Amino acid sequence: MSVVPTTGNGKVTVPDLLQRKSAADSQLPSNKIVCLTAYDYPTARLLDEAGVDVILVGDSLAMVALGHDSTLPVTLAEMLHHARAVRRGVRRALLVADMPFGSYHADTAESLRNAVRFIKEAGVEAVKVEGGERRLELIARLTEAEIPVMGHVGLTPQSVNALGGYRVQGKTTDSAEQLLRDARAVEAAGAFAVVLEAVPRELATQITRELRIPTIGIGAGPDCDGQILVANDMLGLTFEPSPKFARQYAKVGEIISKAVREYCDDVRNGNFPSDAESYHAGQVAKGRKLTPITG
Ligand code: KIV
Numbered sequence: 001m002s003v004v005p006t007t008g009n010g011k012v013t014v015p016d017l018l019q020r021k022s023a024a025d026s027q028l029p030s031n032k033i034v035c036l037t038a039y040d041y042p043t044a045r046l047l048d049e050a051g052v053d054v055i056l057v058g059d060s061l062a063m064v065a066l067g068h069d070s071t072l073p074v075t076l077a078e079m080l081h082h083a084r085a086v087r088r089g090v091r092r093a094l095l096v097a098d099m100p101f102g103s104y105h106a107d108t109a110e111s112l113r114n115a116v117r118f119i120k121e122a123g124v125e126a127v128k129v130e131g132g133e134r135r136l137e138l139i140a141r142l143t144e145a146e147i148p149v150m151g152h153v154g155l156t157p158q159s160v161n162a163l164g165g166y167r168v169q170g171k172t173t174d175s176a177e178q179l180l181r182d183a184r185a186v187e188a189a190g191a192f193a194v195v196l197e198a199v200p201r202e203l204a205t206q207i208t209r210e211l212r213i214p215t216i217g218i219g220a221g222p223d224c225d226g227q228i229l230v231a232n233d234m235l236g237l238t239f240e241p242s243p244k245f246a247r248q249y250a251k252v253g254e255i256i257s258k259a260v261r262e263y264c265d266d267v268r269n270g271n272f273p274s275d276a277e278s279y280h281a282g283q284v285a286k287g288r289k290l291t292p293i294t295g
Pocket residue numbers: 037056057058059060061098195218228229230
C-alpha cells in the first residue's frame with residue numbers, strides 16, 4: 001500500500017495542514033481539519049475511506065481498547081503494534097501516533113530513539129507528545145531530526161496523577177496564562193499543530209487566533225482549526241459515560257450486542273448454520289481453497 005505523498009494524489013501532509021491555516025479562507029468550516037483516533041486496521045480503513053484528514057493512534061488505546069482505567073499503563077511496544085495495524089489501513093490521512101507515558105520522560109536521546117521507532121517500525125508520519133513549556137527542548141530536538149510533532153496542551157491525560165483528575169484546564173486567570181504560554185512554547189519549538197483538550201471555548205479561540213500552527217480541539221469549542229474525538233466515543237463503543245463534548249454519532253456497541261445475541265440464539269436453536277451455509281461432499285466453495293483433509 002503506497003502512502004508516499006506525490007503532488008495531487010490527495011495524501012494529507014504536514015505542509016498541507018500548515019498551508020490550510022495560513023490560507024485566507026482558513027476559517028471557512030469546509031477547511032476545518034477533521035481528526036479521529038483509530039487503533040486497528042478495519043477502523044482505520046473505514047475512517048480513511050470516509051475522508052478523515054488526520055488519524056491518531058492515541059494512547060486512549062489503553063482505556064478504550066485495552067480496558068485500562070487510565071492511559072498510563074500502555075507500553076511503547078503496544079503502541080507500535082497498534083500503529084502498524086492502523087498504518088495498513090490508511091492511505092490518504094496523515095498518520096500520527098501518541099508517544100506513551102514514560103517513552104519521552106527520561107533523557108532527550110532516549111525519547112528521540114523512541115520517536116524514531118514510530119517512524120521506522122510503524123510508518124507513522126508524526127508523533128504527538130503531551131505538555132507545553134516543559135516539552136520545548138524535546139519538540140525542538142524531534143523537529144530537528146525531521147520528525148513532525150503534534151503538541152497537546154490543556155487537559156493532558158498522562159498528567160492525571162499530577163492534576164488530581166480529569167478537569168477542564170485554563171479556567172482561572174493564572175492557568176489560562178500558563179496555557180497560553182504552553183501553546184506558544186509548542187509552536188516556538190517547531191510543532192506543526194497542537195491539540196487543545198478540555199479548555200474554555202474563549203481561551204481556545206484566543207490561542208487559535210494567535211498561533212500560526214493549526215489548533216485541534218477536543219472539548220475546546222468550535223473555533224479551533226480542527227476537531228478530534230476518540231472514535232469509540234463518537235461511535236458509541238464504550239462502557240463508561242462519555243464527556244459532554246463527545247457527540248455520539250452511532251450506537252455501534254448496541255449493534256454488536258444485538259447481532260451477537262441473535263447469533264447465540266441461532267446456534268442454540270439449531271438455526272445456524274443452514275444447509276445452504278454448509279459444504280457438501282464433492283463441492284468446492286467459490287473463491288476459497290479448501291485444505292484437503294488427510295489421514
Ligand atoms: O489519546 C488520545 O486519544 C488523544 C486524543 C483524544 C487527542 O490524545
